[in-house]
Amino acid sequence: MSGAPTPRTRNLIGRISASIADPVLRVLVLATAISRTGRGVFLTVTVLYFTLVVGLTAGEVALILAATSAAGLVTSVLAGQAADRFSARRMLIGFTAASGIGLIGYVFAGDFVSALIVAVFLGVTDQGSNSARMAIIARAFDGPERVNARAILRTVTNLAIAIGSGAGAIALAVGTGEAYRIALAGAGVVFLAGITQLVRLPARVDAPRAAGAGGGAAGDGGAAGDGADAVDDAGARDDGVDAAVDAADSADGDDTAGTASPASTARAAGAAARQRAGASTPGRSPWRDPRYLLLTLLSAVFGMQFGVGEVAVPLWIAHDTAAPEVLVSAVLILNTIVVIVFQVPLSRGTHDLRVAGRVSGIAAVLMGVACLVYAIAADGPVWWAVACIVAGALAHGFAEVLSQAGGWGMSFELADPERPGAYQGVFSMGYSLASLASPLLVNATALSMGFAGWALLAAIFLVSGLGLAAVGIRAARP
Structure with a gap:
């Protein structure tokens, strides 16, 4: 039976290889491949580490998972707003570093409270990384390239997690507390290694300086966003700009040529009109x-x-x-x-x-x-x-x-x-x-x-x- 790759496998490898040609996607692919391998180790051992090594009950584990999700719920919004005001590159690097440190921190979790603190910390850093990464993709790519980038990164993520899961299975097979701790510490170190690629992201993935020039409006949501809208309603923009923005917000269309859709094009036109109007x-x-x-x-x-x-x-x-x-x-x-x-x-x-x-x-x-x-x-x-x-x-x-x-x-x-x-x-x-x-x-x-x-x-x-x-x-x- 031949061991040659199938046409579909060759196509998959070709698509991932082709992504390396784009400098931004190349960095994200390599960083994802490295860090998500560590994530795969973590996902394989963490629940059993909680129950068999730390000694938590199933109810306590469920509470930790719920608290982690709640922390991520808040962080995803705040980090997304911050990525429009500050450097998304630096945010992604910082959150990735914090995640690696947090994974290593599990080694020192000996009870429910300490495990909860580390888990919530990781919930914050993981969602913060995701929001910064999404902002980078949104700025670095247009139209079909953005969806393609997400698809490629998700494919690489699954490959890396599968590899990490295999490594984590070794700890499960050994079954000792030391094996679990070594696996978690190793996962953290591998996660940190992804930073070696993220530092190569170009400056163009950050928000333009003008986006943060308006005080708190650039990155703020909620009440700050209401204030920003109040400025618009008060007439800070002229009627011509308002018309362009309104057209952008309501524009629709089809895209069969592989370029940006009319909706996104019109939105971009509205954005340019705003900038021209100051x-x-x-x-x-x-x-x-x-x-x-x-x-x-x-x-x-x-x-x-x-x-x-x-x-x-x-x-x-x-x-x-x-x-x-x-x-x-x-x-x-x-x-x-x-x-x-x-x-x-x-x-x-x-x-x-x-x-x-x-x-x-x-x-x-x-x-x-x-x-x-x-x-x-x-x-x-x-x-x-x-x-x-x-x-x-x-x-x-x-x-x-x-x-x-x-x-x-x-x-x-x-x-x-x-x-x-x-x-x-x-x-x-x-x-x-x-x-x-x-x-x-x-x-x-x-x-x-x-x-x-x-x-x-x-x-x-x-x-x-x-x-x-x-x-x-x-x-x-x-």
Whole structure:
């Protein structure tokens, strides 16, 4: 049997290799490959480290995870706003360094309080890094290149985490406290090594100086954003600029030529009009953008599908089906393969709002089907349970890939180009909220109610996914 790579594998390698040609993406790919390998080690050992080495109960572990998600929820917004005012490069480097130190800090966590402090610290630094990275991508790339960059980075992330998970499995096999601590310390050191690449990011990925020239308005949301809007309403911009901005906010269109869509082009034109008029307040606050807030909310609801894969499916397999527990690992591997192979090709064209809407609708149907197929795995022998879980995992994997692609496209195209950090911070906040709520949701539905709970989950994902489809398709209308 030949060991030669398949055409699809060669295409995948070619796409990742081609990304190295862009200096910004090259840095992000290499830094991600390094740091996420450490992350893979951490993800493999952390829960068992809490329970077997630190001695925490399952309830205490759940509380730590919830607190971590809550910290990330707040940080994603604040860090996104800061990335519009300060250097996103320095923020990313700083948060990455802090994350590496935090991972090493787990070695010294000996009780619930110390583990909670370290976990919350890591929740802050991880979301801070993500918000800064999203702002960098939004500034460094346009149209299809932005979605392609996200897809490539997600592919590299999954590859790196898979490698790190293999390394972390060594600690699990040894099973001693020292092995766990060495693994966590090593994960932190590897994470820190990613900084060697991040320092090479060019200055052009930072916000223009003019964006921060207006005092607190440049990076502030909430009340500060209200003040910025009040300045606009008071007539700080002339009527011609207002017209350009209004046209930018409402412009839609299709993009079949592989360039920026008319919507994003018009927004950029509005931004340029503001700058020519000498406006001191950059862009629009995402908190004053109802369409973007709706996008964030629907994405957060659909994003709870990650909780299905991480919490509901493993416990469903172990306690409610005849399938062997080793199937949990097989499902994780299957999901990783689907993401690695299909994320980049299935993300093509989703900078077009119509395409982003369509793939979100397909993801909704696939996720609904996945939930129902998972549910019927409980009613049958081993072969039936295995077949249903694998089929459900395949549908789930493609739903995840398509929903991510559609969400990225809409989150970039519907954002104000002058405030990419603030907009991406708000969008990331939605996923932090999903991470916080999903364990509670799946426990209250699928794990407590059986088939009825799975059917309720299917309805939730179908409605939220079709809602996302409607947002994208409607925004693309002339």
